Every structure is written in structure tokens, then in C-alpha cells.
Amino acid sequence: MSTLHIIQGDRDGDKKWIERHAGKRATSGFNWVMPKAAQPGDEVIIYIGGHGFFAKGRVRSHTLPRPDWQHRYGAKVGSIRLIDPPIPLEAIQRSIPKLTWANYPRSITTPEPQIASQIRSLIDEYGAALPKFSAAQYRAALEKMGTRVTENLRTMLSTHTRAPKLILDNQQLAQSAGQTDPSYTNAHYGRLGHMLARALGHRGKERVWTRMIGEDSRNKKNGLIQWRMHNALAEAVRAMHWRPTIRPDAEEDIRLAEKSLATLDNTTRKAVIDARRGQGRFRQQLIELWGGACAVTGCDVRAALTASHIKPWRACSNKERLSAHNGLLLIGTLDCLFDNGLITFEENGRLCTSSQLSAKQKRTLGLRSGMKLRRIERAHLPFLKWHRDKEYS
Known part of the structure; x- marks a missing residue:
């Protein structure tokens, strides 16, 4: 040879x-x-x-x-x-x-x-065929994997299920998790594919485990690797109704954005980091914009109010991270529901609740028909649309 x-x-x-x-x-x-x-x-x-x-x-x-x-x-x-x-x-x-x-x-x-x-x-x-798995098998595997499917992996998978024809390239997937390097997807999807194979009981000699997630090919426009997610996996991911069980860790988001933050001057960098922590100039801007009260209920107990981004900090540009119109001042319950995609707001500000919440749960949480944002400006609209499209379930 x-x-x-x-x-x-x-x-x-x-x-x-x-x-x-x-x-x-x-x-x-x-x-x-x-x-x-x-x-x-x-x-x-x-x-x-x-x-x-x-x-x-x-x-x-x-x-x-x-x-x-x-x-x-x-x-x-x-x-x-x-x-x-x-x-x-x-x-x-x-x-x-x-x-x-x-x-x-x-x-x-x-x-x-x-x-x-x-x-x-x-x-x-690399081109060898894989066995076919059903949506039920994929879902059982994902449930078995539990917390090993990290928040970023859940975000990437959920984003993938919403893509046209279920196709995204490695750069787009990395960006959905707040990253810029396509190799981030290669590494994390590779590990995920290996975990899926083990959870599914697949003992093949695969060398490229990302193929457990989807069929890979070359994006002809930019030459990047892209995947068409398997229909059965997409169905399983949607059925998981994944939302973070706790607020995404601010310090981890800040660490992952280190390269982007390094390009800023010290004053702007501090402001962007404080915005992720719900502090500093960003919180003060929201207090001023909403008159020091909850954007929905009007509650003015400052200790009960949280300054939170509409489009998540990890998915934003540095400019978006500092925009007051990409934020809401909400009481703790509404803020938690909003962050987890269980409520959102329409263009007219009307509050929408997820089908995952029962009528009893809505009553317990104090969610009533007719609740809406007390005011809404044109600059809010693209961020609210992003939340409806990407976060709300």
C-alpha cells in the first residue's frame, strides 16, 4: 500500500x-x-x-x-x-x-x-449507515442522560429543531449557545452523539459520533459542516419541553464571552458584565424606563424586582446587552416564568401563557386574563419577537 x-x-x-x-x-x-x-x-x-x-x-x-x-x-x-x-x-x-x-x-x-x-x-x-432510532427511543435516551445534557446543549438542540428543514451549520449552532467558534459545536455535538449512542445501547464502531444527531454535509456557501437533524431526534427534543430548571449561571456566561468582552474598554466591559448580573447601569436604566415598578403588575417594592434581558445575554451582541429595550423589570415570579419560556408578550404587550401550565397552576401563580406590559415602545418589538420565536414554548 x-x-x-x-x-x-x-x-x-x-x-x-x-x-x-x-x-x-x-x-x-x-x-x-x-x-x-x-x-x-x-x-x-x-x-x-x-x-x-x-x-x-x-x-x-x-x-x-x-x-x-x-x-x-x-x-x-x-x-x-x-x-x-x-x-x-x-x-x-x-x-x-x-x-x-x-x-x-x-x-x-x-x-x-x-x-x-x-x-x-x-x-x-465516515459514510457508513447508522441504525434507525424512533422518537420514543431518542426521548428515553435523553431522559436517561439527564443533567449530562447541559444547558448549552439543550439550547443548541432546541434551536436546531426550529431550523428550516432541520439544517444548521456548526457556526450557527455555536452562536445559539453564545459562542463564536464553530469548533465549539464540533466538540460538544461529538460528545453528545457519543452519550446518545451509549444511552441507546448502540455498540457500533462509529468514529464521528455527531452522526447520531443528524446527517452531516458541507454548507456550499461557506464550506462549514452542517447537520440535518434526524426527524426522530427533533420530535424527541420537542417532547422534552426543555427549559432551564434554574436561572443560567451568570458567571459561566461571562466566562464563555471572555473573547468578546476583551475587545471592549474597561468602562464598557464592566457595564456589560453588570448587565448580565442584573446590576449597574442596565438595572438603573430599567428602573427609570419602568418608573421603578414591575413592567406588568406595577409593584414598586425594589427588593422584589429583577432586571432581566428579553433576548438572553448569552445570545446578544455587546450593544444589545446594554440596551434598556432588551430588558424588563419584573417581580420574581414573572421573571422566572419569562426566563423559562412559560410566559411571553405579544406585540401589543398582552401576556401569553404556555400550554404547559394548567389552569390551576396559572391561578396559583397569579396569572390572570388581561395581564399585559404597562407600556411598550417600538424598540422593544424585535427583542419580544425573538423571545416568542426562540424561548417561548
Whole structure:
């Protein structure tokens, strides 16, 4: 069997060249950086940062010194075939732990024959069929997993069920959990898929566990990995009626937003963090906007009032996090119900209650027909619509 090499491609020019020439009898007109020992006919796996194992091909020339890069050699590559979808780095690390290159994939390498065989198997098994599971089986598995399905995973899954045709890419899913890096989804969906398999009693030799969640493919517009969630899983997630059992932890949200916060000046950064904690300028703005009283009941006992975001802090831009129109001043009971998606407000401010609440529960909670926001401004509307669409159940 021929020798296998892992080489690198950039996210722009190289990636576009690969996509344009994949499946054609084309050989690159330029030399790819290559191990000096590479020979014509050797296999190559092309890794692209942020995507993973992206394509495979063959060496089509002898290696020559690169005039633009001292101590580096290059060779032409042809017979390009896309690995569709790309195999993310997290899956490579998890599936082939002895491939030490994957711990810091910034170079080229020629894996030992045994590891090269594992790489070939990973690529071959990537498209293997999975057994079909019913919605009832998925729901039983999710219930069995319990709190191991974290708040962020619940948010990602719930967001996925509302996507057109159940399709979202890894960046969109990361953003739903307040993250910006697509690899966040790759890692967390990978772990979730593995947990699902175990809870379902699936003992297959899957290497890419995200396929327990949905069928993966490449987003043709941006090249990112995307998943079409299995219909049965989507049905099971909807049936779970997931809402946080406690208020999302403010300090955890702040920690996860560290990169975004680091771009702000100290004064603005403090204001944004205080807004998540329901303190500082954000709370004062809501007190002024609502006249120091609950936005619904008119209760003016300050100790009983909570300054809370309409669109959750973790899903907001820094500007939205500081907007008084993205906040409500509510008594504790209403604030808790609103945060958990059990109540929301229509465009005219009328309070809506979830079908999950019985008539007796509504009476006990003091929810009455005709309750509404005491005032509403145009700037509130997009945030309230977001809450109705994304949080209310």
C-alpha cells in the first residue's frame, strides 16, 4: 500500500482550488508543501484549519526545494476528491489518539503505516449507515442522560429543531449557545452523539459520533459542516419541553464571552458584565424606563424586582446587552416564568401563557386574563419577537 502524507491547505486560495478541481483529472500548477521523502503516487490527505480533513489526492511529481520557503520541499498534487463532509479535528483526535500531529496541526507529517491505516478507515467509515432510532427511543435516551445534557446543549438542540428543514451549520449552532467558534459545536455535538449512542445501547464502531444527531454535509456557501437533524431526534427534543430548571449561571456566561468582552474598554466591559448580573447601569436604566415598578403588575417594592434581558445575554451582541429595550423589570415570579419560556408578550404587550401550565397552576401563580406590559415602545418589538420565536414554548 502506498505511503500516506498529511499536508496543509489554507482557508482561502487552497480551499477554493480544491473545491473547483475536485473530481476532475487536474494536477495543481503549483507545488504543495510536502515531506521531502514523498514520491509520485503517494496518497495525501489535505487538512484545512477550521474544517478538518478536507480532501484526499495523489502526489503527481517528485519533490523539489521550495524557493520561497527555506528547508521546505514541494510537489504537485492531483486526483483530488473531497472528503464530504470534512472530518473535524475533534473527531480525528478522538478517533486516532496516537496521531500526535493532531494535537497541534500546524505542519505536514507522514504517519506510521498503522496510523495511516486508521486514517483510511476513519474516512471510509465516515459514510457508513447508522441504525434507525424512533422518537420514543431518542426521548428515553435523553431522559436517561439527564443533567449530562447541559444547558448549552439543550439550547443548541432546541434551536436546531426550529431550523428550516432541520439544517444548521456548526457556526450557527455555536452562536445559539453564545459562542463564536464553530469548533465549539464540533466538540460538544461529538460528545453528545457519543452519550446518545451509549444511552441507546448502540455498540457500533462509529468514529464521528455527531452522526447520531443528524446527517452531516458541507454548507456550499461557506464550506462549514452542517447537520440535518434526524426527524426522530427533533420530535424527541420537542417532547422534552426543555427549559432551564434554574436561572443560567451568570458567571459561566461571562466566562464563555471572555473573547468578546476583551475587545471592549474597561468602562464598557464592566457595564456589560453588570448587565448580565442584573446590576449597574442596565438595572438603573430599567428602573427609570419602568418608573421603578414591575413592567406588568406595577409593584414598586425594589427588593422584589429583577432586571432581566428579553433576548438572553448569552445570545446578544455587546450593544444589545446594554440596551434598556432588551430588558424588563419584573417581580420574581414573572421573571422566572419569562426566563423559562412559560410566559411571553405579544406585540401589543398582552401576556401569553404556555400550554404547559394548567389552569390551576396559572391561578396559583397569579396569572390572570388581561395581564399585559404597562407600556411598550417600538424598540422593544424585535427583542419580544425573538423571545416568542426562540424561548417561548
